[in-house]
Amino acid sequence: MTSPARFLAGRKAPGPRPVRSGLPRTLAELDAVRRECRALVNRSAGISGLAAVVPLPGADVGVDVTLFMQLLPAVNERFGLTPQQVEELDAGTKELVFLAAKSVGSQAVAKLVTTDVVVALLKKVGVRVAAKSAAKGGPVVGSAAAAGISYTATRLVGNRHVEDCYRVVRAVIERSGPVIDVDAVDPAN
DSSP states (O other), rough: OHHHHHHHSSSSSOOOOOOSSSOOSSHHHHHHHHHHHHHHHHHHHHHHHHHHHSSSSHHHHHHHHHHHHHHHHHHHHHTSSSSSHHSSOOOHHHHHHHHHHHHHHOSSSSSSOOHHHHHHHHHHHHHHHHHHHHHHHHOOOOOOOOHHHHHHHHHHHHHHHHHHHHHHHHHHHHHHHHHOOOOGTTTOO
């Protein structure tokens, strides 16, 4: 049987894909990106939960930081919000992105994701992280509780970032002109 540490070592966390060109243009495309990113968050949360079972102190936190260092840029990329992608936008759209990002108060939308950014995001769920560490004290039940807390905390932070990106791009789409959602048009009319 493979140990969780060996399983994690053999697994690749979400990584970069070929860079998309620009922001989603329609609400239907934006919704599809949101669904894709939520699935990515769920996979990362599963890996985080598995890492929490490993009885090495601090190993799970290292895995969480590594996961977020890969997850947040991957989500930004899918929404067209990496610093490089934003830099390629025209001046008006770029301004809309930065105004929308500021209004949602995100620390990671359209920004370079650093360890400091990840640590700040993890501090937001600090109580859960502390509870996870305390829960590891018990043998089986403690490990299961730690895994559940780790999974939930990762999903919470990851999905919050997905929603921040979604709100930024939606604001840009809505402020860029009339929104025509081709999927919403009834072909019978």
